[in-house]
Amino acid sequence: MIDPNRTLLGKWSSPLNRVRVYQTAEGLDVETHEHFEVANTRVFYEDVQLVTIHREYGTLYLTLTGLFSFGFLLLFGYMATLGEAGVVAGAVIFIMMGLPFTVAFLTRAFWGVDVVTVFGRRSKATLRFKFRKRHAREVYGKICALVRAAQRVAFAPPAEASPAESLAPPIPDSVLLPPPEQ
Amino acid sequence: MAIALAYAGPQCPRCGIVLTADHLRNGIITCPICVRPFEATVFTPPERPRVAVAETHVVAGPVEANACANHARNAAVTSCARCGLFICSLCEMNVGTGSYCPSCFDRVRAEGTLAPVATRYRDWASIARLTAIVGLLFYIFWPFVGGLALFFAVKGMRQRKEQGRSRIGMAIVMLIAIGEIVGGIVIYGFMVWAFTRGIK
Numbered sequence: 371m372i373d374p375n376r377t378l379l380g381k382w383s384s385p386l387n388r389v390r391v392y393q394t395a396e397g398l399d400v401e402t403h404e405h406f407e408v409a410n411t412r413v414f415y416e417d418v419q420l421v422t423i424h425r426e427y428g429t430l431y432l433t434l435t436g437l438f439s440f441g442f443l444l445l446f447g448y449m450a451t452l453g454e455a456g457v458v459a460g461a462v463i464f465i466m467m468g469l470p471f472t473v474a475f476l477t478r479a480f481w482g483v484d485v486v487t488v489f490g491r492r493s494k495a496t497l498r499f500k501f502r503k504r505h506a507r508e509v510y511g512k513i514c515a516l517v518r519a520a521q522r523v524a525f526a527p528p529a530e531a532s533p534a535e536s537l538a539p540p541i542p543d544s545v546l547l548p549p550p551e552q
Numbered sequence: 553m554a555i556a557l558a559y560a561g562p563q564c565p566r567c568g569i570v571l572t573a574d575h576l577r578n579g580i581i582t583c584p585i586c587v588r589p590f591e592a593t594v595f596t597p598p599e600r601p602r603v604a605v606a607e608t609h610v611v612a613g614p615v616e617a618n619a620c621a622n623h624a625r626n627a628a629v630t631s632c633a634r635c636g637l638f639i640c641s642l643c644e645m646n647v648g649t650g651s652y653c654p655s656c657f658d659r660v661r662a663e664g665t666l667a668p669v670a671t672r673y674r675d676w677a678s679i680a681r682l683t684a685i686v687g688l689l690f691y692i693f694w695p696f697v698g699g700l701a702l703f704f705a706v707k708g709m710r711q712r713k714e715q716g717r718s719r720i721g722m723a724i725v726m727l728i729a730i731g732e733i734v735g736g737i738v739i740y741g742f743m744v745w746a747f748t749r750g751i752k
Contacts, residue, residue: 374716406679409672416597420562420576424590487565491597494559514593521597 373399379509380486380497391497396520398488398495398513413490415520420489423510425482435475442468486510488517565590621653632656676711677722680704684728694736701729 376392376399383389392399397414442464449461477500484506486497499506560570567586575581576594583590617627620640628638633650645657649666660666683704687697709722 403675403678406675407672408675411671418595419597420571420592420594422565422581422590422592424565424588426566485565489562491561492559494563496565517595521595524597 380499382496382498389496391495393512393516397490400493400495411493411495413488413493413495415517416524417491418488418513418517418521419491420487421510421514421517422487422489423484423506425484427478427482432475432478435471435478439468439472439475442471486513488513564588634660673711675708676704677708677725680708680722680725680729684725684732687732688728691735691739694732694739696736698729698732698736701732702726705729 373392373394376394379391379393379398381388381390386404388403390401390403392401394412397412397417400411400413402409402411446461446464446468449464450458452458481501481503484499484503486499486506486509488495488497497506497509499509562571562576563569564571564583564586566588567583569583569585571581571583575584576592578592578594580589581592582588618638620626620628620643621637622643623640626640626642629641630644630651631638632653634652634656637653637656639651639653643653645652645654647666652660652666657666680701683697684701687694687701690697705722705725708725709719712719712722
Protein backbone atom coordinates (compact mmCIF):
# COMPACT_ATOMS: atom_id res chain seq x y z
CA MET A 371 0.00 0.00 0.00
CA ILE A 372 1.38 3.39 -0.97
CA ASP A 373 1.70 5.85 1.88
CA PRO A 374 -0.22 9.02 0.88
CA ASN A 375 1.91 11.14 3.22
CA ARG A 376 5.24 10.26 1.67
CA THR A 377 7.46 13.02 0.32
CA LEU A 378 9.66 12.86 -2.73
CA LEU A 379 13.35 12.98 -1.85
CA GLY A 380 14.83 12.51 -5.29
CA LYS A 381 14.31 11.08 -8.75
CA TRP A 382 16.59 9.81 -11.45
CA SER A 383 16.10 8.59 -14.98
CA SER A 384 18.29 6.36 -17.07
CA PRO A 385 17.63 4.77 -20.47
CA LEU A 386 16.56 1.58 -18.69
CA ASN A 387 14.46 2.82 -15.81
CA ARG A 388 13.13 5.73 -13.78
CA VAL A 389 13.67 5.72 -10.03
CA ARG A 390 11.87 7.81 -7.43
CA VAL A 391 12.77 7.71 -3.77
CA TYR A 392 10.23 8.83 -1.18
CA GLN A 393 10.56 9.50 2.51
CA THR A 394 7.95 7.88 4.73
CA ALA A 395 7.55 7.62 8.48
CA GLU A 396 9.08 4.12 8.56
CA GLY A 397 11.72 4.27 5.88
CA LEU A 398 12.56 5.08 2.29
CA ASP A 399 10.24 3.91 -0.48
CA VAL A 400 12.03 3.18 -3.75
CA GLU A 401 9.77 3.13 -6.79
CA THR A 402 11.47 1.80 -9.91
CA HIS A 403 9.64 2.15 -13.23
CA GLU A 404 10.97 -0.44 -15.66
CA HIS A 405 9.18 -0.01 -18.99
CA PHE A 406 5.57 -0.64 -18.00
CA GLU A 407 6.14 -2.24 -14.63
CA VAL A 408 6.67 -0.63 -11.28
CA ALA A 409 8.74 -2.33 -8.60
CA ASN A 410 8.51 -1.11 -5.01
CA THR A 411 11.17 -1.72 -2.41
CA ARG A 412 11.58 -0.23 1.03
CA VAL A 413 14.56 0.44 3.25
CA PHE A 414 13.49 0.70 6.88
CA TYR A 415 15.34 3.23 9.02
CA GLU A 416 15.67 0.57 11.72
CA ASP A 417 17.59 -1.68 9.33
CA VAL A 418 20.02 0.86 7.89
CA GLN A 419 23.66 -0.15 8.28
CA LEU A 420 25.48 2.38 6.13
CA VAL A 421 24.74 5.72 4.46
CA THR A 422 27.26 7.02 1.93
CA ILE A 423 27.72 10.07 -0.26
CA HIS A 424 30.14 10.46 -3.13
CA ARG A 425 30.52 12.28 -6.43
CA GLU A 426 30.76 10.31 -9.63
CA TYR A 427 31.32 11.31 -13.23
CA GLY A 428 30.42 8.17 -15.18
CA THR A 429 33.15 7.06 -17.56
CA LEU A 430 30.74 5.54 -20.07
CA TYR A 431 28.50 8.61 -20.08
CA LEU A 432 31.44 10.97 -20.56
CA THR A 433 32.95 8.77 -23.29
CA LEU A 434 29.71 8.51 -25.25
CA THR A 435 28.67 12.15 -25.02
CA GLY A 436 32.27 13.23 -25.71
CA LEU A 437 32.49 11.00 -28.79
CA PHE A 438 29.20 12.26 -30.19
CA SER A 439 30.03 15.93 -29.65
CA PHE A 440 33.51 15.44 -31.11
CA GLY A 441 32.06 13.54 -34.09
CA PHE A 442 29.58 16.30 -34.93
CA LEU A 443 32.26 18.94 -34.49
CA LEU A 444 34.51 16.99 -36.85
CA LEU A 445 31.76 16.81 -39.47
CA PHE A 446 31.17 20.53 -39.15
CA GLY A 447 34.90 21.21 -39.44
CA TYR A 448 35.23 19.04 -42.51
CA MET A 449 32.30 20.72 -44.28
CA ALA A 450 33.53 24.17 -43.28
CA THR A 451 36.87 23.51 -44.95
CA LEU A 452 35.09 22.94 -48.26
CA GLY A 453 34.72 26.69 -48.41
CA GLU A 454 31.42 27.07 -50.25
CA ALA A 455 29.07 29.43 -48.45
CA GLY A 456 25.99 27.20 -48.86
CA VAL A 457 27.79 24.13 -47.54
CA VAL A 458 29.11 26.01 -44.52
CA ALA A 459 25.62 27.26 -43.71
CA GLY A 460 24.31 23.70 -44.04
CA ALA A 461 27.06 22.44 -41.78
CA VAL A 462 25.64 24.50 -38.94
CA ILE A 463 23.03 21.75 -38.55
CA PHE A 464 25.81 19.47 -37.29
CA ILE A 465 26.66 22.01 -34.62
CA MET A 466 23.01 22.06 -33.62
CA MET A 467 22.92 18.26 -33.46
CA GLY A 468 26.12 18.06 -31.47
CA LEU A 469 25.18 20.83 -29.04
CA PRO A 470 23.05 18.70 -26.64
CA PHE A 471 25.85 16.15 -26.39
CA THR A 472 28.42 18.87 -25.76
CA VAL A 473 26.26 20.44 -23.04
CA ALA A 474 25.68 17.04 -21.44
CA PHE A 475 29.41 16.27 -21.57
CA LEU A 476 30.46 19.61 -20.09
CA THR A 477 27.87 19.64 -17.29
CA ARG A 478 28.81 16.12 -16.25
CA ALA A 479 32.55 16.80 -16.56
CA PHE A 480 32.33 19.97 -14.42
CA TRP A 481 29.65 19.12 -11.86
CA GLY A 482 29.43 15.34 -11.76
CA VAL A 483 26.57 13.61 -9.98
CA ASP A 484 26.27 13.44 -6.19
CA VAL A 485 25.10 10.01 -5.11
CA VAL A 486 23.60 9.23 -1.72
CA THR A 487 23.28 5.50 -1.04
CA VAL A 488 21.43 3.97 1.89
CA PHE A 489 22.28 0.36 2.65
CA GLY A 490 19.81 -1.60 4.75
CA ARG A 491 19.87 -5.20 5.89
CA ARG A 492 17.89 -6.48 2.93
CA SER A 493 17.71 -3.64 0.43
CA LYS A 494 19.31 -0.37 -0.59
CA ALA A 495 18.20 2.98 -1.95
CA THR A 496 20.18 5.27 -4.22
CA LEU A 497 19.51 8.95 -4.74
CA ARG A 498 21.30 10.94 -7.44
CA PHE A 499 21.57 14.72 -7.67
CA LYS A 500 22.88 16.35 -10.84
CA PHE A 501 22.91 20.00 -9.92
CA ARG A 502 21.64 20.49 -6.36
CA LYS A 503 24.82 19.63 -4.48
CA ARG A 504 23.77 21.38 -1.30
CA HIS A 505 20.44 19.58 -1.39
CA ALA A 506 22.30 16.25 -1.74
CA ARG A 507 24.27 17.05 1.39
CA GLU A 508 21.07 18.05 3.20
CA VAL A 509 19.34 14.82 2.19
CA TYR A 510 22.36 12.85 3.39
CA GLY A 511 22.22 14.59 6.78
CA LYS A 512 18.45 14.23 6.98
CA ILE A 513 18.56 10.49 6.29
CA CYS A 514 21.32 10.02 8.88
CA ALA A 515 19.26 11.92 11.46
CA LEU A 516 16.10 9.94 10.70
CA VAL A 517 17.98 6.64 10.94
CA ARG A 518 19.62 7.64 14.19
CA ALA A 519 16.28 8.67 15.71
CA ALA A 520 14.46 5.54 14.50
CA GLN A 521 17.15 3.18 15.78
CA ARG A 522 17.27 4.94 19.14
CA VAL A 523 13.50 4.52 19.58
CA ALA A 524 13.17 1.03 18.12
CA PHE A 525 15.91 -0.55 20.17
CA ALA A 526 15.40 1.21 23.46
CA PRO A 527 15.10 -1.24 26.38
CA PRO A 528 11.45 -2.31 26.71
CA ALA A 529 9.49 -1.09 29.69
CA GLU A 530 7.99 -3.60 32.12
CA ALA A 531 4.71 -4.82 30.70
CA SER A 532 1.80 -4.41 33.03
CA PRO A 533 -0.62 -7.33 33.39
CA ALA A 534 -3.28 -5.29 31.60
CA GLU A 535 -1.11 -5.22 28.45
CA SER A 536 -0.69 -8.98 28.33
CA LEU A 537 -1.38 -10.53 24.92
CA ALA A 538 -3.94 -13.12 25.94
CA PRO A 539 -7.19 -11.78 27.33
CA PRO A 540 -8.58 -13.54 30.41
CA ILE A 541 -10.84 -16.46 29.65
CA PRO A 542 -14.38 -15.84 30.86
CA ASP A 543 -16.00 -18.48 33.05
CA SER A 544 -18.69 -19.14 30.44
CA VAL A 545 -16.15 -20.70 28.03
CA LEU A 546 -15.83 -24.45 28.38
CA LEU A 547 -12.27 -25.54 27.92
CA PRO A 548 -11.28 -29.13 27.14
CA PRO A 549 -9.75 -31.04 30.06
CA PRO A 550 -5.97 -30.75 30.21
CA GLU A 551 -4.15 -33.62 28.51
CA GLN A 552 -2.39 -36.02 30.82
CA MET B 553 11.49 -8.56 -16.17
CA ALA B 554 14.70 -7.26 -14.68
CA ILE B 555 17.16 -9.65 -13.15
CA ALA B 556 17.38 -8.95 -9.44
CA LEU B 557 20.88 -9.55 -8.14
CA ALA B 558 21.05 -10.79 -4.58
CA TYR B 559 21.73 -8.00 -2.15
CA ALA B 560 24.34 -8.95 0.41
CA GLY B 561 24.62 -5.93 2.68
CA PRO B 562 26.71 -2.75 2.61
CA GLN B 563 28.75 -2.34 -0.55
CA CYS B 564 31.13 0.12 -2.09
CA PRO B 565 28.75 2.62 -3.75
CA ARG B 566 31.22 3.02 -6.61
CA CYS B 567 32.14 -0.55 -7.61
CA GLY B 568 29.51 -2.60 -5.76
CA ILE B 569 31.91 -4.87 -3.90
CA VAL B 570 30.58 -6.07 -0.54
CA LEU B 571 32.38 -4.35 2.32
CA THR B 572 33.39 -6.30 5.39
CA ALA B 573 33.02 -4.93 8.92
CA ASP B 574 36.76 -4.02 8.92
CA HIS B 575 36.17 -1.42 6.23
CA LEU B 576 33.08 0.14 7.74
CA ARG B 577 33.77 3.29 9.71
CA ASN B 578 32.55 6.87 9.89
CA GLY B 579 34.23 9.42 7.66
CA ILE B 580 36.07 8.90 4.40
CA ILE B 581 36.41 5.25 3.39
CA THR B 582 38.61 4.08 0.53
CA CYS B 583 37.31 1.00 -1.24
CA PRO B 584 39.85 -1.85 -1.01
CA ILE B 585 39.09 -2.94 -4.58
CA CYS B 586 38.53 0.20 -6.68
CA VAL B 587 40.66 2.39 -4.34
CA ARG B 588 38.25 5.33 -4.70
CA PRO B 589 37.00 7.29 -1.70
CA PHE B 590 33.49 7.94 -0.43
CA GLU B 591 32.07 9.50 2.72
CA ALA B 592 30.14 7.21 5.02
CA THR B 593 28.13 7.11 8.21
CA VAL B 594 27.95 3.70 9.83
CA PHE B 595 25.03 2.48 11.90
CA THR B 596 24.95 -0.69 13.91
CA PRO B 597 21.31 -1.65 14.29
CA PRO B 598 21.13 -4.27 17.02
CA GLU B 599 19.27 -7.48 16.28
CA ARG B 600 15.57 -7.18 16.78
CA PRO B 601 14.55 -8.61 20.13
CA ARG B 602 12.87 -11.95 19.53
CA VAL B 603 9.52 -12.07 21.25
CA ALA B 604 8.16 -15.49 22.05
CA VAL B 605 4.44 -15.68 21.41
CA ALA B 606 2.45 -18.29 23.23
CA GLU B 607 1.11 -20.89 20.81
CA THR B 608 -2.27 -20.97 22.45
CA HIS B 609 -3.58 -17.46 22.09
CA VAL B 610 -6.95 -18.21 23.55
CA VAL B 611 -9.69 -15.95 22.30
CA ALA B 612 -12.94 -16.27 24.09
CA GLY B 613 -15.94 -16.75 21.86
CA PRO B 614 -19.44 -18.06 22.28
CA VAL B 615 -19.68 -21.60 23.65
CA GLU B 616 -20.85 -22.98 20.33
CA ALA B 617 -18.16 -21.12 18.36
CA ASN B 618 -16.11 -23.06 15.84
CA ALA B 619 -12.54 -23.86 16.72
CA CYS B 620 -9.63 -22.53 14.67
CA ALA B 621 -8.30 -25.11 12.20
CA ASN B 622 -4.74 -24.49 13.34
CA HIS B 623 -5.27 -23.84 17.04
CA ALA B 624 -7.90 -26.12 18.48
CA ARG B 625 -8.15 -24.16 21.75
CA ASN B 626 -8.87 -20.87 19.98
CA ALA B 627 -12.30 -19.80 18.82
CA ALA B 628 -12.47 -18.96 15.12
CA VAL B 629 -13.10 -15.30 14.45
CA THR B 630 -13.50 -15.54 10.68
CA SER B 631 -12.95 -17.83 7.71
CA CYS B 632 -10.30 -17.62 5.02
CA ALA B 633 -11.52 -15.70 1.95
CA ARG B 634 -9.76 -18.18 -0.34
CA CYS B 635 -10.18 -21.66 1.15
CA GLY B 636 -12.89 -21.08 3.75
CA LEU B 637 -10.85 -22.47 6.64
CA PHE B 638 -11.95 -21.30 10.10
CA ILE B 639 -9.17 -19.16 11.57
CA CYS B 640 -8.54 -17.47 14.90
CA SER B 641 -7.19 -13.97 15.42
CA LEU B 642 -3.67 -15.41 15.65
CA CYS B 643 -3.90 -16.92 12.15
CA GLU B 644 -5.87 -14.14 10.49
CA MET B 645 -3.89 -12.29 7.84
CA ASN B 646 -5.87 -9.25 6.84
CA VAL B 647 -4.27 -6.58 4.67
CA GLY B 648 -7.44 -4.71 3.86
CA THR B 649 -8.77 -6.97 1.10
CA GLY B 650 -10.14 -9.76 3.25
CA SER B 651 -8.92 -12.32 5.74
CA TYR B 652 -6.65 -15.13 4.66
CA CYS B 653 -5.21 -18.11 6.49
CA PRO B 654 -1.37 -18.10 6.60
CA SER B 655 -0.90 -20.68 3.83
CA CYS B 656 -3.34 -18.95 1.45
CA PHE B 657 -1.74 -15.61 2.25
CA ASP B 658 1.66 -17.00 1.23
CA ARG B 659 0.19 -18.36 -2.00
CA VAL B 660 -1.64 -15.21 -3.10
CA ARG B 661 1.37 -13.14 -2.17
CA ALA B 662 3.64 -15.37 -4.28
CA GLU B 663 1.16 -15.17 -7.18
CA GLY B 664 1.17 -11.38 -6.91
CA THR B 665 -2.63 -11.23 -6.91
CA LEU B 666 -2.90 -9.58 -3.52
CA ALA B 667 -2.67 -5.92 -4.48
CA PRO B 668 -1.76 -4.36 -1.11
CA VAL B 669 1.30 -6.58 -0.65
CA ALA B 670 2.38 -6.73 -4.30
CA THR B 671 5.82 -5.19 -4.78
CA ARG B 672 5.67 -5.31 -8.58
CA TYR B 673 2.69 -4.24 -10.63
CA ARG B 674 1.82 -3.08 -14.14
CA ASP B 675 1.77 0.67 -14.66
CA TRP B 676 -1.45 1.19 -16.63
CA ALA B 677 -1.01 4.95 -16.64
CA SER B 678 2.24 4.70 -18.64
CA ILE B 679 0.66 2.27 -21.11
CA ALA B 680 -2.33 4.58 -21.55
CA ARG B 681 -0.11 7.63 -22.11
CA LEU B 682 2.03 5.84 -24.70
CA THR B 683 -0.96 4.36 -26.55
CA ALA B 684 -2.73 7.71 -26.74
CA ILE B 685 0.32 9.71 -27.84
CA VAL B 686 1.73 7.21 -30.34
CA GLY B 687 -1.80 6.65 -31.61
CA LEU B 688 -1.98 10.30 -32.65
CA LEU B 689 0.56 9.55 -35.41
CA PHE B 690 -1.66 6.93 -37.08
CA TYR B 691 -4.92 8.72 -37.80
CA ILE B 692 -6.23 5.82 -39.89
CA PHE B 693 -6.35 3.69 -36.73
CA TRP B 694 -7.65 6.43 -34.40
CA PRO B 695 -10.92 4.75 -33.41
CA PHE B 696 -9.12 1.52 -32.47
CA VAL B 697 -6.11 3.14 -30.82
CA GLY B 698 -8.39 5.61 -29.05
CA GLY B 699 -10.54 2.79 -27.71
CA LEU B 700 -7.46 0.96 -26.49
CA ALA B 701 -6.06 4.11 -24.88
CA LEU B 702 -9.41 4.75 -23.20
CA PHE B 703 -9.44 1.20 -21.82
CA PHE B 704 -5.91 1.59 -20.42
CA ALA B 705 -6.72 5.05 -19.09
CA VAL B 706 -9.72 3.70 -17.15
CA LYS B 707 -7.46 1.04 -15.62
CA GLY B 708 -4.82 3.67 -14.93
CA MET B 709 -7.39 5.93 -13.34
CA ARG B 710 -8.56 3.11 -11.07
CA GLN B 711 -4.97 2.29 -10.13
CA ARG B 712 -4.18 5.91 -9.34
CA LYS B 713 -7.31 6.16 -7.22
CA GLU B 714 -6.28 3.08 -5.22
CA GLN B 715 -2.83 4.58 -4.71
CA GLY B 716 -4.24 7.95 -3.71
CA ARG B 717 -2.41 9.76 -6.51
CA SER B 718 -3.42 12.59 -8.80
CA ARG B 719 -5.66 11.54 -11.70
CA ILE B 720 -5.34 14.69 -13.80
CA GLY B 721 -2.88 13.04 -16.20
CA MET B 722 -5.24 10.14 -16.80
CA ALA B 723 -8.14 12.55 -17.36
CA ILE B 724 -6.08 14.27 -20.09
CA VAL B 725 -5.26 10.89 -21.65
CA MET B 726 -8.98 10.06 -21.60
CA LEU B 727 -9.77 13.30 -23.41
CA ILE B 728 -7.12 12.54 -26.05
CA ALA B 729 -8.50 9.01 -26.44
CA ILE B 730 -12.06 10.29 -26.84
CA GLY B 731 -10.75 12.85 -29.34
CA GLU B 732 -9.07 10.06 -31.30
CA ILE B 733 -12.25 8.01 -31.35
CA VAL B 734 -14.41 10.95 -32.47
CA GLY B 735 -11.78 12.16 -34.94
CA GLY B 736 -11.40 8.65 -36.38
CA ILE B 737 -15.16 8.29 -36.84
CA VAL B 738 -15.28 11.69 -38.57
CA ILE B 739 -12.41 10.68 -40.88
CA TYR B 740 -14.08 7.36 -41.71
CA GLY B 741 -17.38 9.16 -42.28
CA PHE B 742 -15.69 11.64 -44.57
CA MET B 743 -13.99 8.83 -46.48
CA VAL B 744 -17.31 6.99 -46.96
CA TRP B 745 -19.00 10.24 -48.01
CA ALA B 746 -16.21 11.06 -50.49
CA PHE B 747 -16.24 7.53 -51.86
CA THR B 748 -20.01 7.45 -52.44
CA ARG B 749 -19.90 10.93 -53.97
CA GLY B 750 -17.13 9.77 -56.30
CA ILE B 751 -19.21 6.79 -57.51
CA LYS B 752 -22.19 9.04 -58.36
